[in-house]
Amino acid sequence: MPLKHRTAVVIWSVVATLVAAIALASAVLVWRGEREANAEAEDRAARFISGAEAALNRSLLGVDVVLAGMGELLESAVRPDRTLDAATATRLLRGVEHRNLMMRNLLVLGPDGRVVAAAQPESGRMGLPLMPEFVQGVLQQPAPQMAISRPLLNFTTSERSLYFARPLQLPDGTRGVAVAEMPVSLMATLLAPAAEVPGLQVTLERDDGRLLAAVPANELRMGERLEPPLAGAALNGKPMRTAGRLDGEPAIVLARPTLYSSVMVAASIPLAAALREYAHERLVILSVAAAFALFIVGVGGLTHWHFAGLERARREIAQSKTVLDQALGAMTDGFLLCDAQDRVLAWNGRYVELFPWLKDVIAPGVPFLQLAEAGAQALVPHGDEAARKAWVDMRLAIRRKGHGMYELDWGNGIVIDAVERPTPDGGTVTVIRDITAGERELARAKAAAEAANESKSRFLAAMSHEMRTPLNAVLGMNRLMLKTPLTDEQRRYAQMIRSSGQALLELINDILDLSKVEAGRMGLEIVDFSPAAVVENVVSLLTPRAQSKSLTLDLHLPRGLPPALRGDPTRLRQVLLNLVGNALKFTEQGGVEVKVSHRPAAEGKVELSIAVRDSGIGIAPEALSKLFERFVQADDSTARRYGGTGLGLAISAEIVNLMGGRIQVHSQAGAGSTFEVVLALPPGDASQLAPVDAVQETMPAPLAGGLHILVAEDNDVNQILIQALLKDMGHHCDIVDNGRDAVRKVQHGHYDLVLMDIQMPEMDGDAATRAIRSLPGAAAHVPVIALTANAMLEDRETYLRSGMDDYVLKPVNPGQLSAAIARVVG
Structure with missing residues (x-):
């Protein structure tokens, strides 16, 4: 597959994976949220119905006790002839009715259903709306128990009431009925807490499905038979997904029986209401x-x-x-390249064509002096030894200048022009051309x-x-x-x-x-650094990753390790982070070992060796040859399982090569791998050690008082972010969206620091910084930190030349920003 196709597959595979992960995460969050919303609704309904059941049981039991004690109550109203004194009975009933707030009337009915005595005299005159079948059903009960009527319209009050009835032995020996009237509105007050649960509907029903009371009130369906009647397993108080009792919409329904099997309470929460609060989230x-x-x-x-x-x-x-x-x-043109010792490295065919006398002389490693002597033999054929030596000396003198130019006239119209230039490694490149071409x-x-x-x-x-x-x-x-x-x-x-x-x-x-x-x-920043500090920093950074996989990460530092070497610690740290990170990624059991060793090398240098050994999956022999190629991993299954683009090892190899070292690997499939970096570095000065940069992700503690900082940033989202970061650090900030306003703010206000974006409208950050540095007075010396997404090395050098004091790269790392602020302000 061509490289561009492999690259496209990698990019869009990563995109597809990330989008799929976001979709999965969103689906899981929505599913969990809906489930939690439904569970919360079920819990609310369960708590309510439990309380409603207890309240109803207390009220119904209180009514039943009153009705059951009616015979004993009326004993004091019995005349000697065993007839009932209506006035005394009315007074007694009224006293009980006044003591019980839930009852509006107490009555005694004769066997024919007529009112014998009532707490409310109007009932005696106008009668009750009870059906004769209900009264006869109560009188004919084989065992006395309380019966409840369906909601009936009271003639005197014009509102619906429930009538509770129980058989009663009258003084004359006949059977009568004790009746208690309870308005539906008072019964609904027992269910009133349902209003505190959004969407909750509560019904009080008889075992035949008759609706006795409802919250919210529903006058149209009062006394109507609700289908299907609640019975059996439906009365266990557990949530059911079924139709709501009043509106028939899909709902969470819970039902409980009261102490009286003919009466039950049900709570319904429509599914739409249960999820209404979650809809916004x-x-x-x-x-x-x-x-x-x-x-x-x-x-x-x-x-x-x-x-x-x-x-x-x-x-x-x-x-x-x-x-x-x-x-x-x-x-x-002829071409000749010689090394720093002036020995032949390479040439082209045209060079030999122009100097045919060199055909049997020129070869890799031949000193240029030998070529010059051959030239003298050919060009000064009739001269003596002194003349030929003079020509050789002249030729070498031109060459030693390092930028020599000379001409040779063959005498046949062809003039040879020679140009010599030094190479960076001390060698010399020579171009011989026919100046007529x-x-x-x-x-x-x-x-x-x-x-x-x-x-x-x-x-x-x-x-x-x-x-x-x-x-x-x-x-x-x-x-x-x-x-x-x-x-x-x-x-x-x-x-x-x-x-x-x-x-x-x-x-x-x-x-x-x-x-x-x-x-x-890619240049190297050569400074004095501690090799032990660099390696320890890498191990400490990756130890949490090892612990998360239950792996060991051990470091072995030798005794006598030089305290300081000269090199680029940042690039060395980058290589080690890649090697140790790969070792942890491809290891499932066991651990990773980092071993440092050293020995003397030529020219007074120290050969530093850092080996990273793991107990991971290893590498097959056929894959070792392409291990350091770009965008290449050991095999496709490795990329699918562990991810990655295959750039890390390729870049590490380039960095080590740039340092003049080597990187080598020893591995066996299934038996782990060992990567070793070998560098020859000169000793350094331990008193001039460069600090080891640690990647800080955590936010530093807020500063007391804080700094007054001006932020120049034209992106709205980035303005919010940098303001939040600075607030968490304990600083106060003003924000402008272009360089011109930044210069104006610095000129007329006092700021401890300026965070300067580069690409802004009206005036960019580079020009704004130069303008600030040209201001009169103390304003010209305010510290300026570049806050930019331009990541090239030459960009950083440009910003520092323009007068900026430091440089922080986007995406902004809070720890790096805090460190930069401390450097420039301190």
């Missing part, structure tokens, strides 16, 4: 997930476009190089190659800025979201989004490093 989750998915797809498209452009630039450079090689091989084609090819390389550099700089700016918003907003109250599931999935964003940032950094290597722009 669900909309937020889906909106955020959709925004992240669209962003990732957009980043994937930009990355694909970037790689396509990078591949085009690479093809153009390769094509230019091929053309240049072909031109060098076919051109009429033009050299325009070669110059044109060289200019094209340089233009293509410059175009690629501009493209990479632009892509780095455009990708880091939205990624700063994603990671920053994610960091702010993680500081808010979240459920465990929400926090876990938010951390998954953060990990995915960090993986994307690492991919962008790898691509930039790769482009720097290809363009020859």
